[in-house]
Amino acid sequence: MEPFAYNLEEEDIKRQRRLARELRNSQWWKRKLAKGLCHYCCREFSPGELTMDHIIPIARGGKSTKGNIVTACKECNNAKKQLLPIEWNNYINNFDNTGHD
Template identity: 65%
Template sequence: MEPFAYNLDEADIKRERQKARELRTSQWWKRRCAKAVCYYCKKNIHPRDLTMDHIVPVSRGGKTSKGNVVQCCKECNNNKKQLLPIEWEKYLARIDLQA
């Protein structure tokens, strides 16, 4: 399995970015952020400080859909980068072992 979906062309990426911009303006997204909790670390975060993360990153073949995006804090989003869920879980486990 390839680590990244290299077959994505720039038009695919642009389309997914546009869909993400549109989804961020939806009432559905605003209700998700109003919960003020990061999906990953479960910390309380002010809604305006929450970011949109693709569970399966666009670069790995993920789509911008309600089932593939979550609200998360900037720290988790920056740390997760382009990891798949299983890779993210391994990363978190490794961090817990070091703590």
């Protein structure tokens, strides 16, 4: 499996990042932040502690749509990086199986 979607044009990436910035200013995003939950670890955070994450990263062909964007704590977002959902689940399962918290 290729780590990134190599057929993406730079203009497509820029467009998706622009759309993400627009969504950050939307009432929809503000409501998601107000819930205060990280999509990945399900812990509660203040809105300022949450970040926007693309479930399928832009670099892997993901789009900046409401169905592909979730709130994530900085720890989860930094750990997830450019992983696809199945890769992230494998990472979490392997991490849990090592006996770490």
